[in-house]
Every structure is written in C-alpha cells, then in structure tokens.
C-alpha cells in the first residue's frame with residue numbers, strides 16, 4: 138500500500154456516509170447502455186465488461202517463452218488456455234512499449250511498437266488473435282500523462298526553446314536571482330523537486346514522477362491529437378481498450394502556484410508533505426477524458442482508470458456526468474481499507490455501490506502490496522486469501538484481478554538495498570523499499586525458478602513457490618487456485634451474482650461482513666467472517682423484505698454443510714460462505 142499513502146497522505150478522507158444502505162438505496166443499478174461501445178449482453182442491458190473479470194499482467198514477470206529470465210508477449214499467449222480455464226475474460230497488460238525502463242515501462246519511448254525484450258508487433262497481433270479465439274480481450278496500458286525523456290518528442294522539445302515540440306512539455310523559468318531554484322515547491326511522487334533543470338536552455342521541465350518522465354502539456358491541442366491517434370492505431374490492431382495511467386496528474390495549475398505544506402511532517406523521501414491541490418485533479422482533465430472516451434466508443438473499446446481519489450465525489454466525476462468519461466474508474470479507496478474491518482468495507486461498498494456508476498473493485502496491483510500478506514495474520518493467510526477473493530468477486534460490479542493472487546502469491550520484498558530494481562525503492566530505502574515485492578515472477582510449477590524460466594529471473598521467485606504454484610494447486614481440490622476457479626464459475630453463471638442488487642445485511646456486526654445479491658426474487662447471500670474466531674451468524678433477511686429460512690450452500694472456504702439455517706450459519710475463523718436462499 139505504499140503508493141497509496143504517498144499519494145493520499147496529505148488529504149483527510151472526509152467522507153460522508155450515505156443514508157441507510159439496503160433495498161431503497163440500491164434500487165437502480167446502472168443499466169445505461171452506450172449504443173456504440175456497450176452492446177447489451179443480457180436483459181438488464183449490461184455490457185460485456187460489466188460481467189467480465191479482468192486480469193492484470195505484469196509482462197516482465199508473467200511468462201517467459203525464450204528463457205531469458207524476462208517475461209514476454211509469446212509467453213502470455215502460451216498461457217491463454219490457463220486464463221480461460223480460470224475464468225478470465227480480459228487481460229490488461231502493464232506497459233509493453235519500448236522503454237529505457239527507468240520505471241519499468243511507465244516511461245514510454247515509442248507508443249507505436251513493442252519493447253524488444255517482450256517481442257514484436259507480430260507477437261502482439263498473434264496474442265490478440267489467439268485471445269479472440271478464446272474470448273479473452275486484450276487491453277493495454279496507456280501512459281498518457283508523461284513520456285520517457287528518450288521519446289523522440291521530448292528529444293525534439295529539448296533541442297531548443299523554439300522547437301515546435303517545445304510546448305508539448307511543461308517548461309518554466311526558475312526562481313531566484315540566477316533562476317537557480319525550481320519554479321515552485323511541487324515535489325515528485327518519487328522524491329525531490331518535481332522540476333529538473335535543463336542546462337542547455339536554462340529552463341526547468343516538470344515531471345510528477347522520475348526526472349526521466351517529463352509530463353506532457355495536455356493544454357496543447359497537438360498533444361491531444363497525437364495521443365488520441367496512438368489509441369486509434371492500437372484499436373485498429375484489435376486492442377479492446379486501455380487502462381489509463383495516472384490520470385489525476387495530467388494537468389497542473391496554469392498559474393503554477395505552490396502547494397500548501399502540511400505541518401512539519403516529512404515523507405519517506407524526506408520531502409515536506411504537501412496538500413496537492415495545484416499539481417493534481419485539475420478540472421480540464423475531465424474534458425480530455427470525455428473526448429478520449431468518444432474515440433474509444435467509436436472503436437467499441439473500454440477505458441479503465443487508474444483513478445486515485447480522496448472521496449466518492451471525485452470518483453463520481455470520473456464516470457462523467459452523463460457516464461461519458463472513464464468506462465471503469467477503479468475504486469482505489471477500497472484498497473485503502475487495509476485491515477479486515479467489516480465496518481470499513483461496508484462503508485466503502487455502500488459509497489461506491491450507491492454512486493450511480495458501475496463499481497470497479499480491485500485489491501492489489503503492481504503498485505500495491507499483495508493481498509496474501511497485506512491482510513494475512515501469518516497463520517491463516519490461505520483462508521484469508523479465499524476470504525478476500527470471496528469479497529471482491531461477489532460484489533456488484535467488475536473485478537480486476539492481479540496475476541498470482543489466485544495462487545496466493547505473497548510479497549517478496551528485497552532484503553538488501555543493492556537488490557532493489559524499482560528506482561523508487563532505491564530512493565526511498567529503507568522506509569520505502571519499492572514495489573519489486575509485488576512484481577515477482579508468476580509461479581507456474583514446483584520446478585526450478587517456479588517454472589518461469591531456466592535462467593535466473595529478473596526478480597527472485599518467492600521461496601514458497603514449491604507449494605504455491607499453478608501446477609501443484611491445480612491438483613489440490615482445496616487450494617486457493619481451485620477456490621478462485623469455483624468462485625469465478627459461480628460469478629459467471631449465477632444470475633443474482635451477475636445482475637443482482639447489493640443489499641447490506643447485519644450492518645452492526647463488526648466481525649462479519651454479510652450481504653445479499655438480489656435479483657427478481659433470487660437471493661445469493663455472502664457471509665464473510667473477518668475475525669479469528671468462529672462465528673454463528675443469524676441473518677436478518679426479513680428486515681430487508683426477504684422471507685427465507687434456509688439456504689443451500691453454493692461455495693464455502695471451510696466445507697460448510699449443503700443446507701444451512703439462516704438463523705444460525707456457522708462460519709469458521711476467516712471463513713467465507715456463499716449460499717442461495719430457498
């Protein structure tokens with residue numbers, strides 16, 4: 138969760154809980170359908186992506202087809218059958234464009250090609266075609282806020298103050314008598330000033346992240362045109378959409394005013410903590426997103442947003458007033474619930490479910506510590522992994538998985554500073570060890586290097602791989618992997634889980650998170666024991682207008698009986714039970 142605190146620390150999460158949750162509040166799930174993009178796939182008017190399970194792939198670590206220790210595109214293609222078996226409908230591949238890799242692909246030097254480490258455009262075409270045969274759509278990561286300093290656009294911009302591309306980036310004069318100080322107090326998310334001095338021209342350029350990641354100037358219409366063309370080019374190659382990277386920092390205050398500093402606190406990099414009101418969330422951002430959405434709509438594509446927000450109103454804005462911005466803004470406030478707390482999850486689900494937009498749930502990704510050890514207590518981590526899967530995969534909305542969560546991969550953080558590959562960990566060590574830990578190679582088998590590669594992989598494989606790997610877990614009916622698979626099958630086939638309203642139950646219970654998904658009289662009930670003590674749960678369904686006394690078990694993480702009384706559901710410590718009322 139390191140990224141979250143860094144990006145949200147200065148902001149108080151001053152949120153107001155909506156009025157009582159339950160039937161009334163949840164009467165109208167978003168059934169709106171865009172004519173072009175969102176062809177309905179069911180009677181409710183839901184589009185494919187609303188029922189889909191997305192799966193994030195970190196290409197460097199997923200599957201290595203040529204044994205060089207680095208994952209690649211043909212490697213991903215070779216695992217499509219596995220993903221289909223698991224129940225994945227769409228993959229989002231973290232950046233696979235040519236890049237000097239100062240931020241592992243989030244510094245793009247050419248948007249129209251594939252990083253040679255990962256393969257070729259032909260390999261990408263083959264992946265899309267093979268995916269199509271298996272009904273798996275392919276989405277890419279659109280790093281639209283900044284480029285690499287090695288990108289030819291920036292190279293041109295650097296070449297002189299009068300170059301036509303100069304204004305594609307953000308340049309300012311420095312402050313002080315000799316203009317030797319940065320133009321203002323904005324700090325980089327990766328430490329130090331957000332401005333870098335260019336000795337040749339005497340000006341400073343702006344970078345919210347690393348210095349080699351100069352921010353684009355989205356107020357220049359040429360930037361918009363060129364970046365939109367990038368998306369068209371990929372859509373025409375069969376890409377089904379994009380995850381939009383770091384959209385909150387696309388625009389900065391046009392007057393370049395300082396950010397207010399919050400107290401005397403320092404962050405992991407030793408910089409003052411700022412209230413980021415001038416380098417984030419500027420209103421123009423929404424106009425660009427609306428126009429980008431139009432281009433996506435014209436190509437029947439979807440946009441997932443890396444939408445870090447401080448409150449539900451900010452999240453709502455990303456959907457757009459007329460549901461015309463980001464198709465799927467991910468709710469990162471959900472990932473900020475960092476402990477097994479039913480009240481905190483309940484509150485967050487209520488907000489998002491009641492927001493009017495289609496919720497998008499995510500628990501971890503390449504920037505966020507893995508679920509296994511984030512929520513694990515060190516003793517019941519396997520149960521807790523199943524518990525958390527049962528949460529984000531049974532809520533009303535779309536779920537975005539992260540590779541390896543389905544086998545219980547845990548963070549394998551670097552032990553020594555000299556091993557760190559993520560530059561952010563190098564700068565932040567030891568307070569911030571970077572994100573290598575959540576990016577280690579996928580564990581395919583109990584063979585050397587977890588079957589990922591014969592040569593030593595670019596990051597060390599977690600030592601638990603002999604037990605936690607796809608091959609071993611496939612043949613263990615009680616594994617996390619088989620639990621995920623059953624859950625995904627259920628999610629894809631049960632009408633209440635697909636289309637049902639979310640109805641909070643037993644709202645005062647601080648140990649157990651319980652809710653129903655209710656669709657035309659069909660009720661699926663989910664009971665998640667987030668405590669280390671077995672619980673006997675009496676579900677108060679009558680209060681929600683449902684007359685039922687018993688339920689049949691659809692899935693449980695602890696071997697629950699086939700039928701249970703709704704007056705007393707026994708749920709083991711950290712157990713998950715999912716049933717349908719009778």
Ligand code: BGC
Pocket residue numbers: 240243244346350382383443503504
């Ligand atoms: C990506 C990170 C990356 C950052 C800066 C993001 O939001 O998810 O992995 O480090 O952008 O490039």
